[in-house]
Amino acid sequence: MFPISPHHYGMTLLNSVYGGSGYLGTVVSVIDMETLYQQFAASLDVDHLGYVAVKDAQGTLIMHPDSRMTGFNYRRDIEDFGEMPQYESLDNMLVRQYRYEEGSAIYQSFSGGILPPDKEIASFSRMNLGGTSWYISAVMPYQQAVRLETVNLKRFGLLFTAVILVLGASGMIIYSLLRNRQKLKLETKYLKEINSTLEELHRSREEARHYQKLTTIGTLAGGIAHEFNNLLTPIIGYSEFLREQMGKDSEFYEDIEEIHKAGTRAKEIVEQILPSAARRRMWWNLPPSLWTL
Numbered sequence: 001m002f003p004i005s006p007h008h009y010g011m012t013l014l015n016s017v018y019g020g021s022g023y024l025g026t027v028v029s030v031i032d033m034e035t036l037y038q039q040f041a042a043s044l045d046v047d048h049l050g051y052v053a054v055k056d057a058q059g060t061l062i063m064h065p066d067s068r069m070t071g072f073n074y075r076r077d078i079e080d081f082g083e084m085p086q087y088e089s090l091d092n093m094l095v096r097q098y099r100y101e102e103g104s105a106i107y108q109s110f111s112g113g114i115l116p117p118d119k120e121i122a123s124f125s126r127m128n129l130g131g132t133s134w135y136i137s138a139v140m141p142y143q144q145a146v147r148l149e150t151v152n153l154k155r156f157g158l159l160f161t162a163v164i165l166v167l168g169a170s171g172m173i174i175y176s177l178l179r180n181r182q183k184l185k186l187e188t189k190y191l192k193e194i195n196s197t198l199e200e201l202h203r204s205r206e207e208a209r210h211y212q213k214l215t216t217i218g219t220l221a222g223g224i225a226h227e228f229n230n231l232l233t234p235i236i237g238y239s240e241f242l243r244e245q246m247g248k249d250s251e252f253y254e255d256i257e258e259i260h261k262a263g264t265r266a267k268e269i270v271e272q273i274l275p276s277a278a279r280r281r282m283w284w285n286l287p288p289s290l291w292t293l
Contacts, residue, residue: 001033001062007070009033009062034070037063041136049148050140057133059094086117097124097135106142121145225273232270236263 004010013029041052041063054063060073074090075081082091089107096105102125108117119142127134239260246253 001056003071004032007067009070011036033062034067044138049144050138053137053139055135055137057135059098059135062134093122097122097137101126119143221273225270229267229270232263232267236260236267239263 001009001011011031011033013031015027015029017024017027037054041054042065044052051065052063053061053065053069056062058073059075060071061069062071064070064072074087074094078084078087081087086108090109093105093107096103102123104121104123106119106121109120120139121142122137122139124135124137127136239256243253243256243260246256
């Protein structure tokens with residue numbers, strides 16, 4: 001690099017050219033450092049509060065947003081720089097910057113050596129290219145960095161609170177869904193029990209209706225059997241009387257005998273029906289659950 005003016009630097013790039021007969025010459029390219037800075041470094045926005053500066057291996061500022069600082073070297077241009085206590089933190093930052101590839105440091109910065117100082121924070125990184133080292137620093141007022149950190153922490157706190165609220169709401173929704181599910185299970189069980197009760201009631205009604213039908217049929221059958229028995233009594237009695245009066249020599253004796261036999265047989269059938277009807281009436285008076293016994 002070489003100074004174009006007191007606060008303006010340039011950089012030369014040399015490239016030797018060789019041909020069939022050997023060395024032909026050197027191509028020299030000159031780059032304006034101010035143009036290079038404006039194109040690549042100045043566009044790096046440090047939240048509208050800081051700036052980016054570039055130093056060479058000797059600590060000379062070769063790129064800076066304030067052109068008056070270009071070419072300035074703290075150790076070279078400030079007499080007794082390492083001995084003055086107000087520059088101690090700045091000197092420690094420079095030592096750290098030249099010792100490590102990258103890092104950050106907090107220091108007191110003086111504008112032209114006039115008090116009071118400004119507390120600044122710098123994050124730096126070293127770039128090595130062809131044996132040449134440049135030190136690139138992003139500088140920001142410390143209070144502004146703290147403010148940004150505070151703002152970021154508040155944003156993080158709001159985000160964290162929002163996440164907690166969302167998780168809490170999700171938990172409440174899940175709890176409500178589980179509770180509703182449990183409630184639905186209980187309601188389903190209750191409905192099943194009601195349905196079972198209704199089915200049992202329906203069966204009981206059907207059994208009661210069947211019981212009533214059987215009772216009616218039994219009563220009707222018993223009454224018919226008694227009436228039929230009352231009709232058979234005179235038939236049998238008169239057939240016996242006629243059979244005895246006519247004797248076996250009568251031509252109608254066999255006919256009357258058949259009437260008597262038929263009446264007797266019918267009476268036997270009625271006598272069989274009457275006890276059965278009586279038993280049925282006795283069973284029907286029992287509870288339906290004991291009918292099978």
